[in-house]
Amino acid sequence: MIEFDRTEKRMVLKLVFYGPALSGKTTNLLRLHDLLSREGRGELMVLDTRDDRTIFFDLLPFFLVTPGGLKIKVKVYTVPGQVKHDATRKAVLQRADGVAFIADSRVSEVANNYSSFENLEKNLAFVGIDIERIPLVIQFNKRDLSDIVPEADIERVWRPTGIPVFMASALEGWGVVETFSRLVELTYDSIDGKCGLSEGYGLDREDFVGRLTKRVQGS
């Protein structure tokens, strides 16, 4: 958590889209920006890129005020996926409240997914976050392509871990909001326990998730 000030009634949360290079983290954020209602969210901020590859991070902020008057800001970040930007990943991962791991479904990317997940485990430990406790969802992106790992195989590998897994095509725009919704749900559960969102500020889970994932009319 970036900030929680009971006196000022401010809370700033951080969600991070992690994953190997070119797995579609920024595209996920772009889709969320397109699909979710303008109401209660800011503009997508894309920091400088190089050859269309993220070198710093992207940021999509959400705002809401609870019935109890608590102003909650949810900052959703992407990390740069390229191996060389590990220091930036560490900086972005600091104080994260939830992580969406965006994997590349292509068969050729299996090893990269694996090493990026290992990198996530290592960096979470580095910034003092317990991977067993942080809200974590996995999205297998690029399901629109043909040379992809079958869903059954993915299920078999990931089901035992208990981590929610989503199939998506950020390019086609499906599976993205579902991934995000689940991450927001898990994050609510985790924050509610610590900060008393429902008891202290009258914000229930459905309301929290509903406000953060409200779709643009007609989409």
Add this chain to the structure above:
Amino acid sequence: MKEGRETTGGIEYVVGAEKGIREIVRDEDVMPLLESALSAGASRVEVTDSRGGTLWACGASSGNNDSATVERRPVFLEGEPAGSLVVEASPGSQLRLNDLAGLLCAALNKIITNSLKRMLTTEIHTSVVNRTYEELLETNKRLRASESRYRELAENLDRKVQERTEELKRMHTRLIQQEKAASIGLLAAGVAHEINNPIGFISSNLNTLKRYISRFTEMMDFYRAAIEEADKAGGGITEAACRKWSDLKLDFIVRDVEELISQSLDGAERVRKIVSDLKGFSHVDDSKEDIVDLNTEIERTFNVLVHEIPEDAEIVKEFGSLPGFLCNPAMICQVFLNIILNSLQARRQGLKLHVSTKHVDGNITVAFSDNGPGIPEEVRNRIFEPFFTTKDVGAGTGLGLTVTLDIVTAYGGDIEVTSCPGKGTTFVIRLPAERREHVKVR
């Protein structure tokens, strides 16, 4: 419960930490914009924070709050309303306030967004550079630590090897000493036997001499008394003396004394020689290196072994002329002794031992050939192994040939063994006449 920034793993900068507009935007970014609005006809321009506090302002307020002359526009930070832009116009002004406010608002929000981006970029860049630098320092430190650890290991290894080498040297020296002690013990038994004979007749002779001396003394006493008597009575001494001389059988004794003394001297000389050979062989007085004639040393070795050599043994020596050889004589005698002893022990009856020396092409070769039973094929390559022995328990240390080879090797030489079971064995020792490097042999 406002959380302070903790430092986890050396990262202090947190991406996403909240900032106020004033932290992000500089006066020089905003003020020209506000001033240009005044130039365009606005009477006052102000930027406030979300609570209405003034962040930047220029121009004088007309005090009029009429909606026709005051325009408010929201200012966003990270998409969140963070304050307002307030533009006032003088009453009656022809200024299109609405348009100006819209333009100003768009420009201000762009400035804020761009400044934020620049700041975020700079911050993360700085953080990454610092982090990378720290990691490099850390890596460097670890490398240094591991380097010094390896250096220490290497130094320790060197010391350990030296210690072990010292220990091995000490053990080796002790083994040689043991082997030497064993062969000297063997010699001592023979020497004792050999010394017995001369010492036997020397002591027997001395006993006889003691008796003879008492007779001389008696004769002397007789003379003294008789001379005193003659002084008083005058005469008759000669006859009485002759009688006494004859009674004491001094004629025989005078003859025999000479014989006894020369015999005893001869015996003493033999004792002296045996002891001298033994000393010379063991070189107990002299552990230094010297230039010696190996033929002499072989002779010396045979001399101390004389009692070990059976009566019927046939020893043939065929010595060539040899150059002086720089060595520790005790060591080289030990080599000869060990090989000769093996031959002597291999065959008690009808032993033929042929010893020859030569100086050819800068090498001195000493060959010992016997007609013993030979060395069985299966043990031939083990005879130089420490503690390998075919002799009965207690009869040999199993070190004789080991020590022999060690000594020869130390002098830069080698030993060649040829053996024909049932016919005999030949040991050929080859030593370089000029030692190329000085090896200290103890």
